[in-house]
Amino acid sequence: MKTKSFELFKIIEIEINSICNRDCEFCPRYYNRSGIRKDKDGKLVRKQMSSEKVKAIIDEVTSAGFRGKIRFHRLSEPLVDARYLDFVKYASSKGLLVVDHTNGDILKTNPDLCKQLDGLVDEFTIGLYDYSTYKGKQKEIAFWKASSKKQKLHFHCLLNTQIFDRAQKCMIKSIKIPE
Ligand SMILES: C[S@@+](CC[C@H](N)C(=O)[O-])C[C@H]1O[C@@H](n2cnc3c(N)ncnc32)[C@H](O)[C@@H]1O
Ligand code: SF4
DSSP: OOOOOOOOOSEEEOOOBSOOSOOOTTSTTTTOOSSSSBOTTSOBOOOBOOHHHHHHHHHHHHHTTOOSEEESOSSSOGGGSTTHHHHHHHHHHTTOEEEEEEOSHHHHHOHHHHHHHBTTBSEEEEEEOSOOSHHHHHHHHHHHHHHOOSSEEEEEETTTSOOOHHHHHHHHHHOOOOO
């Protein structure tokens, strides 16, 4: 019998915690009532994956030969977790590329952390959710480019995020941007 080799996955996502400091109407977590991120009454569920478990997953995939990308969220904000820097260092030391997303709030209040992560996180996609004019958007982008010099930056803006229908309606309703 012939055996076929198959490619390992290209990216792993470990949701290190269940919380987010924002509650964006366009985000899939907004209506979550499953008890994973919000309870049946819409209250925030606060859970963390243990550090041992996070590192054990990294150990397991890297010992299987995985050397691809990793991020530390699914539908949460990874930077609200104080262990974030430690996980990034651990993943990098194992040869993984950290490619993460953030709303940027924690980085704005902690320039030291921003510096430490610059380059250690290979790519950051930063959510620009607050601007209301084209000039405001450019100002935000200039701020991030000045604070993160080594890593690759991408920006998710309200109107150019790849979105599904319901979210698109929320986004377009929530903001009007003169271009
Ligand atoms: C769910 S967020 C979690 C990480 C972080 N809190 C943030 O906002 O970047 C991950 C990514 O999903 C994007 N996103 C949020 N709502 C979305 C939607 N309805 N459709 C597609 N992408 C969405 C965000 O812009 C972000 O880049
Ligand atoms: S900041 Fe990110 S995870 Fe939090 S609600 Fe907004 S899009 Fe969702």
